[in-house]
Structures are given as C-alpha cells and as structure tokens.
Amino acid sequence: MTQVNRQILLASRPQGTVTPDNFKLIETPLSSLVDGQVRIRNHYLSLDPYMRGRMSDAKSYAAPQPLNEVMIGATVGEVVESRHAQFAIGDKVVGMLGWQEFGTSDGDGLRKVDDSLIPLSAYLGAVGMPGVTAWYGLNTIIAPKAGETVVVSAASGAVGSVVGQLAKRAGCRAVGIAGGLEKCRYVVESLGFDACIDYKAGNLSQDLKAAAPDGVDGYFENVGGEVLDVTLAQMNAFGRIAVCGMIAGYDGQPLPLKHPAMFLTQRLLVRGFIVSEHMDVWPEALKQLGTLVAQKDLRFRESIVQGLEYAPEAFIGLLAGQNFGKQLVRLI
Amino acid sequence: MTQVNRQILLASRPQGTVTPDNFKLIETPLSSLVDGQVRIRNHYLSLDPYMRGRMSDAKSYAAPQPLNEVMIGATVGEVVESRHAQFAIGDKVVGMLGWQEFGTSDGDGLRKVDDSLIPLSAYLGAVGMPGVTAWYGLNTIIAPKAGETVVVSAASGAVGSVVGQLAKRAGCRAVGIAGGLEKCRYVVESLGFDACIDYKAGNLSQDLKAAAPDGVDGYFENVGGEVLDVTLAQMNAFGRIAVCGMIAGYDGQPLPLKHPAMFLTQRLLVRGFIVSEHMDVWPEALKQLGTLVAQKDLRFRESIVQGLEYAPEAFIGLLAGQNFGKQLVRLI
Numbered sequence A, B: 001m002t003q004v005n006r007q008i009l010l011a012s013r014p015q016g017t018v019t020p021d022n023f024k025l026i027e028t029p030l031s032s033l034v035d036g037q038v039r040i041r042n043h044y045l046s047l048d049p050y051m052r053g054r055m056s057d058a059k060s061y062a063a064p065q066p067l068n069e070v071m072i073g074a075t076v077g078e079v080v081e082s083r084h085a086q087f088a089i090g091d092k093v094v095g096m097l098g099w100q101e102f103g104t105s106d107g108d109g110l111r112k113v114d115d116s117l118i119p120l121s122a123y124l125g126a127v128g129m130p131g132v133t134a135w136y137g138l139n140t141i142i143a144p145k146a147g148e149t150v151v152v153s154a155a156s157g158a159v160g161s162v163v164g165q166l167a168k169r170a171g172c173r174a175v176g177i178a179g180g181l182e183k184c185r186y187v188v189e190s191l192g193f194d195a196c197i198d199y200k201a202g203n204l205s206q207d208l209k210a211a212a213p214d215g216v217d218g219y220f221e222n223v224g225g226e227v228l229d230v231t232l233a234q235m236n237a238f239g240r241i242a243v244c245g246m247i248a249g250y251d252g253q254p255l256p257l258k259h260p261a262m263f264l265t266q267r268l269l270v271r272g273f274i275v276s277e278h279m280d281v282w283p284e285a286l287k288q289l290g291t292l293v294a295q296k297d298l299r300f301r302e303s304i305v306q307g308l309e310y311a312p313e314a315f316i317g318l319l320a321g322q323n324f325g326k327q328l329v330r331l332i
Helices: A050-055 A120-124 A129-142 A158-169 A181-189 A204-211 A226-232 A279-294 A308-319 B050-055 B120-124 B129-142 B158-169 B181-189 B204-211 B226-232 B279-294 B308-319
Strands: A004-010 A023-029 A038-046 A075-082 A092-095 A102-105 A149-153 A173-178 A195-198 A216-221 A235-243 A255-257 A269-272 A302-306 A326-330 B004-010 B023-029 B038-046 B075-082 B092-095 B102-105 B149-153 B173-178 B195-198 B216-221 B235-243 B255-257 B269-272 B302-306 B326-330
Touching: A004 A308, A023 A308, A038 A120, A075 A102, A075 A120, A092 A120, A120 A326, A129 A158, A129 A216, A129 A235, A129 A279, A149 A158, A149 A226, A158 A173, A158 A216, A173 A181, A173 A204, A181 A195, A195 A204, A204 A226, A216 A226, A226 A235, A226 A255, A302 A308, A308 A326, B004 B308, B023 B308, B038 B120, B075 B102, B075 B120, B092 B120, B120 B326, B129 B158, B129 B216, B129 B235, B129 B279, B149 B158, B149 B226, B158 B173, B158 B216, B173 B181, B173 B204, B181 B195, B195 B204, B204 B226, B216 B226, B226 B235, B226 B255, B302 B308, B308 B326
Parallel strands: A149 A173, A149 A216, A173 A195, A216 A235, A235 A269, A302 A326, B149 B173, B149 B216, B173 B195, B216 B235, B235 B269, B302 B326
Antiparallel strands: A004 A023, A038 A075, A038 A102, A038 A326, A075 A092, A255 B255, A269 B269, B004 B023, B038 B075, B038 B102, B038 B326, B075 B092
C-alpha cells in the first residue's frame, strides 16, 4: 500500500493581507527512497513571520518561495525509514522540511536532537531559530549592560519571550510590549519581565514612559509600525535597536516616523539582521539556551493547532498577533 | 577709548521655521583682560546645521543654547591681546567663540593653526569640524570598499563635498544629491563625483536608479526627509547609513518611510553620530585632510556673507539649502 503525504503549496502571492486561498492542500503518494535518502515523519511544523516575506516576490534577502511548491518551514520529527548511513529509524531530527507530513531528505540541513531533557517542540522555539534570533539580537546588537532598560515587542512570542528573560539574566530592566491583558500578565507573572505594556489599550507612549522611566537603552523590534515610532521617541543616547521583524511593514503600508531626528540627536544604532546568516553563533547560543530550558530556567509557551489543514489559518492568525507563544502545527 | 564688541544673541526659540526675530544683535563694550585670558578678533564665523538643534529645547545630545546669550559657533581669528602664556599677538586660532566679532577666552578649546599653506577659513570647513564629520562617518560607519557605491546628500556642502571626494579616493562610485543644476554641475565637474542628482527635478527615485545602477552600499545622510526614504528603498544588502544631519526633520514634521521593512530585508546598519564625541579621531583626520587641502587634492567651496548682521539671514538660507558650499560669515 502506497502511503500518502499531505502537503501545502503556495498557490498565489498575497496582494496585501495573506488569505487562505494563497495556499493549497494536496495529497501526494510517497515515492520509494533511494540510497542516501532518509524519510522523516514530521511531528511539528513551525510557523514564523519570515514566511510572509518569502510569499512575496519583493526585493529581499532570500529568494521568494516558488509558486506551486511546498511552503518552506522548519520541522521536528522522527526518522521512519533510512537509506542514509548517519540516520537510523527512531532518530529525532530538526530540519527545514516544509509544510507537509512527511519529508524526504539527503541529510543536508538535518540535525539529530536529544529529546530526553528538552521537549522536541522546543527545538522549533526557545532552543531553535527563534531562540537563537533572540540571543543574537540581544547579545550582539543590543549588547545590554546591567542596569539598562531593554524593551521588546511581541514579548509573549517565541523570540520576544527569550529576549526579555535573557535581558533579565543580564541584569537589565525588561519591558515587554504585547497585545492584550492576558499576554501582558503572562509576560510579567510567568516570564518575569519587570513590566509589560498592552499596546491595544491605546496609551502606548504614556504607558512606555511609566514602564521605562529612565528611557530605553535597547529595543528589540519584532513588529514595526507604530510601536517602533513610539519607542524611538523614548530612546536614550547611544541606544541600540535590533530589527528582527517588521510584520506591520510586510503588507506595504508606509511607516510614518514622527521623530526621525532621534537617529541623530540620540546617536542611535539600528541594525537589521537575519539569524541564518550568523551560523557561527548557533552552537554557542543553542548550548546556552538548551541548558537553560533543560534546567527550567528559561520558560516558553506554545500555541498549537492540530492538523496540517489548519496551518494557513494559524499562519494568518500569527501575522495578526492572535497566537500566544510559539505557533506550532502538530502533524501527528 | 573702549572698544565695542558686536554680538548676536538667541532672542527666542523657533516655532517650526527659524525667523530673523529669533536673533538679536547687541553692542557690548569690551572689558579688560585678566591674567590667563586671551582676546581674539574673529575673522570668520562658521554657520552649521547643528545650530538649529541647539536653538530648540527638545531632548537632544547637547544642552540647548540658552536664551539671551551669544549664539554658539565655531570661529577662526587672530589673537589681538594676550595675558595667556601660550598665546601671542598675531597667533591664528580656531575656537568656539560664537556669533561675535571679538572673543575672550581662557585658552580652553582654542587651537593655534598654521595658515601658510591652508587658508584660515578652511579650518572651519574641510580641515575643521565638517571635514572630520565627513571623514568619521565615511571611514567608521560606511567603511567603504573599492567598487561600492556611496551616495551623499547635500553633496555640494561642507560635509558632503568631502564625503564624495574621500569615497572616490577609496575606489568607490560617488553619487551626490544636491539642489539645482548649478550645484550638481559643480559636484561632478569640480569635485569629481561620478554623478549628481538634482532633487529639485522631481525624479529622485528614477534618477538615483540611473546614477547608482548597482544599488547603494553606503549612504551619508545630511538631510533627512524624502531623500532618506527614497535612498533607503535602493540600499543593497548590508548597506550602511551614516546619519549626520536631519535638517528636514528639525522643524518637527514626521518622516513617512515607505519601505520600513528594508531595515530588515536588507540587514541595514544605521548609525547617528556627533563628531565632537569622537575626539580620538580628530588628530588623524585633520592630518589627512590638511595634507590633502595643502596639496590641492581636496577641493571645497565657500559661501561668504560680509558682516555679523547678516548671519541670521545666512543661517536661515543654510537651513533652506540656499548656500553653495561651506557657509561662512566674514567678520573683518
């Protein structure tokens, strides 16, 4: 009996907002492996904001996701068949196998992981790309000193939650920005941030002044849009802004900066980065993050939908900030 | 007979645009020197965009210019009386003696200069603060590699003209942006830039594409406003933007960025700087710049008004981009 693989393809490029009909679910029979190949049953698919960038064909750092091919995406799963010397049935692996239930790989970009102390799904979050993103932007660009104030937007998310917890460990005041009281409560009570601002309350500027009374030394930008503009206005001299995400900018709206002269008057440093271009830091970052998670010193939250067919809806929700914690799709 | 000093004070802070009645010219009798003091007859006063920032009391890197005190400003002049061991009558000196004909100093911040090979006024331009500003932003932030494209706004001005000439010497394609055909012709024909765009022609985006066909690797920002937004859209991956001036932002208008996601997608580095905070580079920069000017390998142009009473008008013109080259006021 031939097994069937379910896959989601990019059917069309979004005009502005992403819609469900930009995606297409298909069923494909699995072909037999050839020598050097390994087959993985994916357990979890990671949904991440960068995917929005790949869906469009605007000038960007990465080639656009091709139309009518399986959507790009990070996965964790288990080897179910192997004709590859380095992988055996039962191995747990992280890879970029995309929006599908089964992945077939020549082993390139596949990494075996140990799920005895760290839950498998964490390799897509705090001990994966989002965690390393937080680690890199905070340590390399913001480079916080004890006593400074670090602000992070999308604070309850996969990246933001790690940024704030690492900033606290560096002796900083950690201030989160998140959407809604429930997320803010989680950010302060469970993650241990010093304060969290609900941007939906509509008093972002005043609330930030209250939460960061000594001004902002480091800002980890996950969102873009108005949040960036308001935070920019409260940056201290020699403040650093790590630009990691600009969800609010992906749809193409202009961003009105009310205080552009702050770049100069406060001698700000702003740097955008893509964590996959800094592979040299991954081993050290993953080691530190893995240790913290295994010791339960780094907390994280997941938002899981069950079933590949719900991936588009969950992704659209992620772009609208509806997820709470790392957005995953459970595929088994 | 008591000599009279003419001085210009800040009479009021601008509400938006600077107007002549923000200034007040007064005549003050010169007091006698005490031990340790030196008196300078100022020959030239430098007018610079940073003064606009000091006139307002918005949060900034420097304390605001106090009301009813002599406007801050760099000067070159000649010692006419001295009770200071290190200065003798006839010495030529650069200092921050402000908008006045005579300065009295305890020697702090006063520097003797040699005007045998370098014209005295150049110490306020290419071999002074503007020159070092160009040198610092280009070498430290943009750090151009041969073959790259460097764009500079206000290209015919005191800073911009040096940026482009140094970029050419570093093996780069130098593209200027300036206001008007006459300035652009000067930037290409006299300063040796590869191209210059007249932003007043109204085709900034297309003209920049034509002048920088391989995209922009380094942008030296002297202006802010629309020029920044348009250039941002054409930055290459890992482009660097040195933010030196934001004249267009001083009056408080918001700056609509049409492509904010470029910070991320192109992994841009943006850094604002104030050259007076990097005194460590001044000796090396001034040595290089002085050598180039003395050998006539670095060209510059001056826009000189005669008489202290014309300083406010010339300053307002400078902010509106009406000067052509380094704006000076001749005081003798």
